[in-house]
Amino acid sequence: MSGTAGGDEAAEIGRRVRDLRRTAGLTQDELAAGRFTKQYVSQIERGVTLPSDEALAWIADRLGVEPGQLRTGVSSGEVAQLEAGLARGEQLLDGQHYEEALDTFAPLRASIPPTAPRHLVRAAARGEIWALVRLGRVTEAAEVLAETPPETPDEQAEVAYLTAICCYMASEIGAAQVEFARALELLDAFEQADDRLRLDIHQWRSRCYRRQRDWEAAREDIDRALELCDAIWEPRRAAEVNLQASLTAERLGRWVLARRYAETSLELFQAVGDDVTAARVMNNLAGLNHSLGNDEAAIAYLKAAFAFFVDADLDLDVGYILSSLAEIHHERGEFAEAEAAATRAVELLRDRIDHIQEVGTAQLTLARAHLAQGDLDGTEAMLAAVDVSYAQTESISHLARSWMTRGELELIRHRSAEAARLYREAAIALQPVDLDPDR
Numbered sequence: 431m432s433g434t435a436g437g438d439e440a441a442e443i444g445r446r447v448r449d450l451r452r453t454a455g456l457t458q459d460e461l462a463a464g465r466f467t468k469q470y471v472s473q474i475e476r477g478v479t480l481p482s483d484e485a486l487a488w489i490a491d492r493l494g495v496e497p498g499q500l501r502t503g504v505s506s507g508e509v510a511q512l513e514a515g516l517a518r519g520e521q522l523l524d525g526q527h528y529e530e531a532l533d534t535f536a537p538l539r540a541s542i543p544p545t546a547p548r549h550l551v552r553a554a555a556r557g558e559i560w561a562l563v564r565l566g567r568v569t570e571a572a573e574v575l576a577e578t579p580p581e582t583p584d585e586q587a588e589v590a591y592l593t594a595i596c597c598y599m600a601s602e603i604g605a606a607q608v609e610f611a612r613a614l615e616l617l618d619a620f621e622q623a624d625d626r627l628r629l630d631i632h633q634w635r636s637r638c639y640r641r642q643r644d645w646e647a648a649r650e651d652i653d654r655a656l657e658l659c660d661a662i663w664e665p666r667r668a669a670e671v672n673l674q675a676s677l678t679a680e681r682l683g684r685w686v687l688a689r690r691y692a693e694t695s696l697e698l699f700q701a702v703g704d705d706v707t708a709a710r711v712m713n714n715l716a717g718l719n720h721s722l723g724n725d726e727a728a729i730a731y732l733k734a735a736f737a738f739f740v741d742a743d744l745d746l747d748v749g750y751i752l753s754s755l756a757e758i759h760h761e762r763g764e765f766a767e768a769e770a771a772a773t774r775a776v777e778l779l780r781d782r783i784d785h786i787q788e789v790g791t792a793q794l795t796l797a798r799a800h801l802a803q804g805d806l807d808g809t810e811a812m813l814a815a816v817d818v819s820y821a822q823t824e825s826i827s828h829l830a831r832s833w834m835t836r837g838e839l840e841l842i843r844h845r846s847a848e849a850a851r852l853y854r855e856a857a858i859a860l861q862p863v864d865l866d867p868d869r
Contacts, residue, residue: 439501441477442545443486446500448475450493461492504546512542512550519557523564524666526706526744532561539574551578552585559592563599566784572596584623587616591631599784603638603824610635629658629667633674640681641787641825648678669698673711680718689718709735710747713754720758728758746785749778753792760795765802772796783822790819790828798835801842809839830859 451461451471458471465488473479474489481489483497490497499505504512515538522531539554555578562571575593580586594609613631617623632655639648655671676691692715699708716731732755739747756771775792779785797812813836820828837852 439545440474440480442503443480443500444475444477446503447471447489447493450495450500451475454493456492461489463492502545502547503543504550509547509550512538512546512554516550516553516557519554519561523557523560524702524704526564526704528561528564532558532565535561548581548585552588556588556592559596563595563784566599566782568596568599568784583616583620584627587613587620587623588627590616591627591634594631595634598634598638601783601786601822601824603641607635607638610638625658625662626664626667629655629662629671632658633671636674636678640678641823643681643825643827645678645682649682652678665698665702666704669695669702669704669707672698673707673714676714676718680714680721685718685721689715689722692718705738706742706744706747709738710750713747713750716754716758720761725758725762729755732758745778746782749775749792750788752778753788753795756792756795756799760798760802765799768795769799769803772799786819787823787825787828790816790823790832793819794832794835797832801835801839806839806842809835813839826859830856833859 447461451458458468458475462468462471466485470479474481486500487497490500493500496505498509515534519531519534519538522528522534535554535557539551539558542550542554544551555574559571559574562568562574572593575589575596578589580589590609590613594606594613597603597606597609610631614628617628617631632651636648636651636655639645639651652671652675656675659668659671672691672695676688676695679685679688679691692711696708696711696715699705699711712731712735716728716735719725719731720728732751736748736751736755739751752771752775756768756775759765759768759771772792772795776789776796779789779792782789793812793816797809797816800806800808800812813832816832816835817829820832833852833856837849837856840846840849840852
């Protein structure tokens with residue numbers, strides 16, 4: 431008829447049986463109704479005995495509720511409502527409406543009892559974490575993560591993955607790599623691992639390797655992500671993986687291939703109706719077309735993306751576009767235009783530590799614009815800001831770009847020895863990480 435258990439599950443079920451019995455105005459004898467003894471009902475209510483599924487179903491019927499409500503505290507109707515709310519939150523995330531997504535997920539997570547079905551608990555926490563991450567509130571995202579401890583190996587893998595995301599967004603690249611590796615190890619040990627999570631880990635870890643200039647490792651992760659993408663085929667994931675593949679190919683100097691990946695990514699993001707990310711891919715395509723000598727196409731992409739982001743009131747993305755436009759103006763010798771665009775980009779980006787690499791890039795373009803116009807003090811001040819930003823990215827290649835610009839400044843100031851030192855340091859930093867000195 432039953433087994434005995436002294437755990438949390440028995441205590442929670444007992445509490446619900448007692449509360450619902452009292453609400454129904456039944457005594458323990460009346461609830462037992464000759465099927466059980468009063469003593470047995472008392473043992474259930476005190477959490478001493480965990481009823482069998484059959485006994486629980488009979489008690490639930492007597493109380494006019496579903497067995498699942500006694501076991502989890504949530505009825506099927508409430509589950510349906512929660513799932514509908516979670517679906518709305520996911521739609522808001524996909525549509526880049528992060529504030530609204532947070533306003534949806536946070537109260538949902540607070541309202542779900544810890545005994546509810548795990549997929550509800552995890553989905554609410556996951557949605558709130560991603561909304562916070564996308565808003566740049568990484569510390570708060572990590573706090574939510576800590577409040578939802580994992581119970582199974584697949585949950586442990588997801589927690590390691592999300593922890594890695596928080597570390598990456600806070601520019602703690604080494605810590606992020608440790609957590610990504612841990613997540614993959616947990617998935618390898620779990621027979622029913624979800625390849626979607628494995629795909630996401632590989633494409634995100636490729637970003638870490640790019641930040642560390644380990645291009646081959648980044649390429650290996652992206653190749654694995656592309657393989658998994660072909661097997662799973664979800665257009666949104668495919669769009670993101672092709673975007674990361676484009677960025678990796680670009681770092682490897684394979685610009686035509688990078689453009690091909692970016693064009694595929696753009697088509698896929700447009701196909702799933704993600705116009706925001708599609709516009710961001712246009713920014714990348716602008717840079718690739720500029721590198722391939724097609725400035726007309728580059729500027730056309732930037733104008734289209736700029737108009738979209740202004741209309742959508744997305745200042746962060748406007749900052750990215752202006753940073754790209756500033757670089758093109760500078761390379762075309764349009765230094766005043768470069769200064770104006772870079773100045774506005776820095777204003778829009780400066781407080782976003784989760785986008786610190788682009789902050790540094792905009793600052794460097796502004797420093798170079800000052801230098802080209804003979805404003806040496808302005809150059810010096812902006813390069814100091816660049817060094818602070820790039821130091822947080824843990825990207826030696828970006829620091830090297832700053833050193834080269836500082837070298838130009840030192841030459842103008844007739845400090846040739848210091849300029850030579852800076853150029854030498856930059857050259858060493860820009861060598862491939864796997865450079866064989868005997869080759």
